[in-house]
Amino acid sequence: MILQFFFSWTCLLWIVQLVSCADISEFFSTRRGILPVQDEVAPLRYIYRRQNATEFCKIFPGDKEWPSEAEWAKLNETIGGALIRPVPHAAVCHESWPQYDAEACQELINTWGNYEMRVKHPTDIIYQYFQGTSCEPSTNPSTPCTRGGTPEYVVNVSSAAQISSAIKFAKEKNVRLVVKNTGHDVSGKSTGAGSLSIWTHNLKKIEYLPDFKNDYYSGPAMRVGAGVSLYEYYTAADVNNVTAVGGECDTVGVAGGYLSGGGHSPSGGLFGMGADQVVELTAVLPDGRDVHITSTSEPELFWAFRGGGGSTFGVITSVTVKVHPKIPITVSRWAFGSSTHNITNETFWEAVRAYLDNIPAIADSGSQAFSAINSMGELGYTFRMTSFFAANHTVEQYDALMKPLFDRLKVLGVEVEQNTTFHNEYYGGWSRAFPKLNGRFNESKPVLATGSRLIPRRNFEDPRLKNKTFEVFKEVAGMGYPFIFYTQKNEAPKGVDNAINLAYRDSAVFLIVSAVYTKTSSIAEINSTRNAISNVVVPKFKAITPGGGTYMNEADCREPDWQQNFFGSNYPRLLALKKKLDPDGIFWAKTAVGSEGWYIKDDNGLPEVQTGRLCRKMLAW
Numbered sequence: 001m002i003l004q005f006f007f008s009w010t011c012l013l014w015i016v017q018l019v020s021c022a023d024i025s026e027f028f029s030t031r032r033g034i035l036p037v038q039d040e041v042a043p044l045r046y047i048y049r050r051q052n053a054t055e056f057c058k059i060f061p062g063d064k065e066w067p068s069e070a071e072w073a074k075l076n077e078t079i080g081g082a083l084i085r086p087v088p089h090a091a092v093c094h095e096s097w098p099q100y101d102a103e104a105c106q107e108l109i110n111t112w113g114n115y116e117m118r119v120k121h122p123t124d125i126i127y128q129y130f131q132g133t134s135c136e137p138s139t140n141p142s143t144p145c146t147r148g149g150t151p152e153y154v155v156n157v158s159s160a161a162q163i164s165s166a167i168k169f170a171k172e173k174n175v176r177l178v179v180k181n182t183g184h185d186v187s188g189k190s191t192g193a194g195s196l197s198i199w200t201h202n203l204k205k206i207e208y209l210p211d212f213k214n215d216y217y218s219g220p221a222m223r224v225g226a227g228v229s230l231y232e233y234y235t236a237a238d239v240n241n242v243t244a245v246g247g248e249c250d251t252v253g254v255a256g257g258y259l260s261g262g263g264h265s266p267s268g269g270l271f272g273m274g275a276d277q278v279v280e281l282t283a284v285l286p287d288g289r290d291v292h293i294t295s296t297s298e299p300e301l302f303w304a305f306r307g308g309g310g311s312t313f314g315v316i317t318s319v320t321v322k323v324h325p326k327i328p329i330t331v332s333r334w335a336f337g338s339s340t341h342n343i344t345n346e347t348f349w350e351a352v353r354a355y356l357d358n359i360p361a362i363a364d365s366g367s368q369a370f371s372a373i374n375s376m377g378e379l380g381y382t383f384r385m386t387s388f389f390a391a392n393h394t395v396e397q398y399d400a401l402m403k404p405l406f407d408r409l410k411v412l413g414v415e416v417e418q419n420t421t422f423h424n425e426y427y428g429g430w431s432r433a434f435p436k437l438n439g440r441f442n443e444s445k446p447v448l449a450t451g452s453r454l455i456p457r458r459n460f461e462d463p464r465l466k467n468k469t470f471e472v473f474k475e476v477a478g479m480g481y482p483f484i485f486y487t488q489k490n491e492a493p494k495g496v497d498n499a500i501n502l503a504y505r506d507s508a509v510f511l512i513v514s515a516v517y518t519k520t521s522s523i524a525e526i527n528s529t530r531n532a533i534s535n536v537v538v539p540k541f542k543a544i545t546p547g548g549g550t551y552m553n554e555a556d557c558r559e560p561d562w563q564q565n566f567f568g569s570n571y572p573r574l575l576a577l578k579k580k581l582d583p584d585g586i587f588w589a590k591t592a593v594g595s596e597g598w599y600i601k602d603d604n605g606l607p608e609v610q611t612g613r614l615c616r617k618m619l620a621w
């Protein structure tokens, strides 16, 4: 496997379609999670009314109980006309839809790689695999285009009251509910067939609050609506001469899945993770209540919403986050490789070892070093520092930090040319390190299957463990699996206690490994690629990080033991809250807290694809 595309910027990693996701059926046969037995999962009041003893399902279009046009119209009236009957984004490319328009289709093909354009659509998601790849921007207008795993109806939200109405409707009618912000979810958690979608994209308000004060925090803050993108957020911070903590890629949301899952950031090593910045938030709960959540008004919710995962406890409508003083940024890019620099494989790996030796120092500096190791087949290997984001560093400070590494590389005969730039503030550094995405639709782009792991700092300190870690890096690269990794600390800021996976706190590296297949691969091929990640590759990293975990937002969501790996010791507490807040199972997404036991029926052999009906086996009856 020669995967040059993997060299590109971090965002580009995700451009390629991704397969993944929860194999819920496996949960029934080989349960390895820490979960309590089935009958302890939230009781479902509605089963008494609608279902039989072996199975409970959400209603689906075509069922006799599916709401009538008149009922949908009534909901629409309740929410002020904000109900959308969505049309697949690429319908313009297909004669089978009245929207067919060859010119608009060509435009869509030309701009498909521009996520900013795509997140504006009510049901488009980045990884179409989860919608069954049911409607592509194809140049052949006779190819089929169906709704696939897209929602039936969408509420174009502008107020909390509309969210309450949507929740009540979904509950009353037993319709599946989904929540979509930007649709970036790597596990397809923001889409689903036969659903009503709460679409938060238009909650765009941003306020700068120089003198925010509550019981928990006083100081400068920003309050952002749930639909604000990273790009809008960083721009607002820049205008106000402050630094805000957010993700890397400009089109990811700030206050939806990103923050709910924890959220890593180029400045996370200095200020903590995305969720660590939250000082209050507003949300609509599964019972329809619109609540203001602070450390004193709703302490348990305040804890859980910051790291406990998206689409679980309700819909966030806004968050208020701490902001920080302006900091200077140094960004550097460089690479070395046996394939490009006339060094042997042995020398290459000695150079990688030297990098591993420097990981604790890099983490301590508060920087984020984003790099990739790639196998080039017979040509050997490449190590690429895609962006070294030296937060609060001048070039001189960065050079001093990196001197031990580059001195060692010189001794090894590894020549490295660095491209280093200095930026007075965060915005400039971020823009260079993580440039905007663009590009055309590419039919033959491979589909990615990924897995990931958080690697503790001790793996780079304890000499024996470090050797083992090094051997696993070498082995996995040698097997032809490329990986990217962030070197960074993510400690909790002083006094912050939230639901972020504790595996993050003592980590120095977050690593994402992947394999590819093509859009024309058979289900058997897809499964064998996926299974290799889940059952062969990721376990190698697990073996050197016992009891550890990973970042739920960028993981293998066929992860068999996701409760432990995504939530760790927080899981029982989060599950208890889920049962209390959402006894009817209104909010569901694969691998979200309390999602076990549910599955997608009629999945055609790919259990993670969201084209079927959402059901739950009633094992406890």
Ligand SMILES: Cc1cc2nc3c(=O)[nH]c(=O)nc-3n(C[C@H](O)[C@H](O)[C@H](O)COP(=O)(O)OP(=O)(O)OC[C@H]3O[C@@H](n4cnc5c(N)ncnc54)[C@H](O)[C@@H]3O)c2cc1C
Residues within 6 Å of the ligand: 011, 014, 015, 126, 178, 179, 180, 181, 182, 183, 184, 185, 186, 189, 190, 200, 226, 246, 247, 248, 249, 251, 252, 253, 254, 255, 256, 257, 258, 259, 260, 261, 262, 263, 264, 265, 310, 311, 312, 314, 315, 316, 317, 553, 554, 589
């Ligand atoms: C190109 C790309 C770049 C990325 N870069 C980063 C990065 O820099 N840092 C990082 O930490 N992660 C990153 N990720 C992973 C990212 O955190 C997840 O994809 C995350 O789920 C995105 O959240 P979203 O709200 O933008 O997307 P969505 O797909 O819309 O939502 C994700 C999940 O959150 C739920 N959700 C959305 N809004 C709300 C809400 N208001 N209330 C409750 N639940 C909600 C959805 O139902 C879904 O379960 C990246 C992913 C991609 C594809």
Ligand SMILES: *[C@@H]1O[C@H](CO)[C@@H](O)[C@H](O)[C@H]1NC(C)=O
Residues within 6 Å of the ligand: 052, 053, 054, 055
């Ligand atoms: C109960 O559910 C099962 C599983 O879907 C189904 O096979 C069966 O027909 C249902 N029984 C009744 C009486 O609806």
Ligand SMILES: *[C@@H]1O[C@H](CO)[C@@H](O)[C@H](O)[C@H]1NC(C)=O
Residues within 6 Å of the ligand: 073, 076, 080, 081, 082, 083, 084, 085
């Ligand atoms: C909802 O109402 C608005 C305003 O009347 C209308 O434009 C829209 O088409 C309606 N939505 C649906 C799904 O009928």
Ligand SMILES: *[C@@H]1O[C@H](CO)[C@@H](O)[C@H](O)[C@H]1NC(C)=O
Residues within 6 Å of the ligand: 084, 122, 156, 157, 158, 202
């Ligand atoms: C959604 O609502 C906003 C107003 O809040 C409006 O500007 C926008 O056009 C609507 N989008 C769609 C797709 O209906």
Ligand SMILES: *[C@@H]1O[C@H](CO)[C@@H](O)[C@H](O)[C@H]1NC(C)=O
Residues within 6 Å of the ligand: 239, 240, 241
């Ligand atoms: C931000 O800093 C610039 C340059 O120092 C200054 O001109 C501007 O007024 C500041 N903006 C705010 C909102 O303080």
Ligand SMILES: *[C@@H]1O[C@H](CO)[C@@H](O)[C@H](O)[C@H]1NC(C)=O
Residues within 6 Å of the ligand: 340, 341, 342
């Ligand atoms: C590698 O070595 C060959 C032969 O000595 C030489 O032609 C080539 O330019 C070298 N490449 C690099 C990148 O140094």
Ligand SMILES: *[C@@H]1O[C@H](CO)[C@@H](O)[C@H](O)[C@H]1NC(C)=O
Residues within 6 Å of the ligand: 345, 377, 378, 379, 380, 381, 478
């Ligand atoms: C370097 O490693 C690659 C991948 O393992 C291998 O194919 C190649 O033969 C090695 N090169 C040498 C000179 O040993």
Ligand SMILES: *[C@@H]1O[C@H](CO)[C@@H](O)[C@H](O)[C@H]1NC(C)=O
Residues within 6 Å of the ligand: 270, 327, 392
């Ligand atoms: C940034 O560096 C300066 C001086 O080097 C230091 O005083 C300041 O505390 C640092 N800021 C952070 C957030 O670490």
Ligand SMILES: *[C@@H]1O[C@H](CO)[C@@H](O)[C@H](O)[C@H]1NC(C)=O
Residues within 6 Å of the ligand: 419, 420, 432
């Ligand atoms: C350094 O990187 C910038 C882009 O960030 C690029 O424009 C410039 O050409 C690069 N310089 C060198 C010498 O490669």
Ligand SMILES: *[C@@H]1O[C@H](CO)[C@@H](O)[C@H](O)[C@H]1NC(C)=O
Residues within 6 Å of the ligand: 005, 442, 443, 444, 445, 446
């Ligand atoms: C499309 O993707 C394939 C596979 O990654 C690549 O080889 C090809 O160059 C791409 N085509 C275009 C036009 O970018």
Ligand SMILES: *[C@@H]1O[C@H](CO)[C@@H](O)[C@H](O)[C@H]1NC(C)=O
Residues within 6 Å of the ligand: 463, 464, 467
């Ligand atoms: C780690 O590996 C290096 C290189 O093979 C070796 O010299 C060193 O003794 C090993 N250290 C331990 C503690 O095993």
Ligand SMILES: *[C@@H]1O[C@H](CO)[C@@H](O)[C@H](O)[C@H]1NC(C)=O
Residues within 6 Å of the ligand: 023, 025, 523, 524, 527, 604, 605, 606, 607
């Ligand atoms: C693919 O793998 C999944 C998960 O292991 C399994 O449920 C499914 O039956 C497999 N599909 C086929 C067609 O083998």
